Amino acid sequence: MNALSAAMTQEMPAPARPLRVLTFLHSFEPGGVERVALRLHEAWRAQGLDARLVMGRTAGAMKREWPGIELEVLGPEAIPSAAWETLWMIALLPRAIRRIRPDVLFCAGNSYTVVAVAMRLLLGKACPPVVAKISNDLTRNDLPAPARPFYRLWLRIQGRMLQRLVGMAPPMREEIGSLMRVEDARIAVIDDPSLAEADIQRLTAARAAAKAAPRGPGKRFLAIGRLAAQKNFSLLIDAFARMAGPDDSLAIIGEGSARRSLEAQIARLGLAGKVRMPGHVSPLDAELARADALVLSSDYEGVPAVVAEALAAGLPVVTTRCSVSMDDMLGGGRFGLLVPVGDADALAQAMKDIAKLKFDETVARNQSRRFTVEIASHGYRALMEGLACA
Structure with a gap:
């Protein structure tokens, strides 16, 4: 009987581990993008996903809203990184990705896409696929006219580098497809989780x-x-x-x-x-x-x-x-x-x-x-x- 049990155990495949998702944020400074990302992170953990949160620093008023939240800090907080937080994250996040080995990177909003694109360039094939939430209007008519062609080019670069783009309401699908030059199969629409x-x-x-x-x-x-x-x-x-x-x-x-x-x-x-x-x-x-x-x-x-x-x-x-x-x-x-x-x-x-x-x-x-x-x-x-x- 013991031999039979051992043989059956050897034949059974090992259980698949939960999906490992890495979300990267600058800080707890108040912002709608960050608040939604934290809410999703906690929901994924409650559902049994291996959700990991890494942050550039832990400063910010929103930290009081998330007592006991599990996170990793990218570097020593004694170094004042707030003024150059994006460069700080681009420099230190690759090491965290190599160590954590996530299945997917979650890019919480437009202000983080430059980090996601940098990870694709720095890590190459070792970079996990990226799911990027489009958190702002893409037309940006507020920009000065000379800057708009460069902004449109940046949108197309994102469209080529990021595997999945998520619009936060149905009307965003067409905007993402036309301005980022992304085929419909790579666009998802998930209403923004502003609430519970x-x-x-x-x-x-x-x-x-x-x-x-x-x-x-x-x-x-x-x-x-x-x-x-x-x-x-x-x-x-x-x-x-x-x-x-x-x-x-x-x-x-x-x-x-x-x-x-x-x-x-x-x-x-x-x-x-x-x-x-x-x-x-x-x-x-x-x-x-x-x-x-x-x-x-x-x-x-x-x-x-x-x-x-x-x-x-x-x-x-x-x-x-x-x-x-x-x-x-x-x-x-x-x-x-x-x-x-x-x-x-x-x-x-x-x-x-x-x-x-x-x-x-x-x-x-x-x-x-x-x-x-x-x-x-x-x-x-x-x-x-x-x-x-x-």
Whole structure:
């Protein structure tokens, strides 16, 4: 009997190990790309994947949101690498890839594709296949005209070097195919996992509690994002100054290099008592629950997480046409109003008109469920397992 058992054991193939996925991030500095990547990483680990996270450094306010998260740091943190974080990662990530030997590299967004392309060049055939999420609008009409041909060339290079490109909403498929010169078989569409089902339940409860509490007059507008040129909060402040009533208010949640110039603009327009900038706030439940509308003034975006969060909280959205996916996210106008990029007058008028929108909170929350990690993590897993097998 023992001999028979031993023979059977020898004939049985060894169990295949779980898919090993390596996600690389610069830091815990607040950003939608990084937050989504961390959410996917934790979901993959919960599903039994051998998900590895490597980071350039562990600084950043978002670290409080992920207590106990398992990660590796690429190099000694005593070396200040923030100012040249991309070069730092390109220099040190190849060694980590050779040691960890992942089946797939997950490139979390556009700001990381230069690292992914560098890995393909530096490691050659030893580089695992790359799944790259396209996290921003690819047309980039905000770029100066002389820079656009070079940017288009860079997109085509990415299209040749990265094995799978993932659009975050259906309208991105055509954009990726045409601008990156990628055949349809190498493009996947997986709705961006900005939320978890638990987030939707929590935001729903917070909104109900805020409605039951007494409130003063005036409309409360909310904007969320890095204080950076891309978000064009200067346009938003200008638009708010043009339309605000005596009791209206605006909160801009986020931190970044544009803070001083925005504060100067607020003072210059006499809005010091009406516009507040509290910095990075987490969680955002209370801010979303108190607001009457979310306003997005960006020059370009991909599929903004803040829009999905606003829909989950039952908030209508005023936004620029900063993404090919924006109309799809807003249900063709059922959940918000769209205006041209960079048009302060149109943005101001939409902020006035948003209260007239026939907005159904229940339908908006159902729309937000498209963008949950419970759905997206399985989509990415199937994509990566197929790529690793191929």
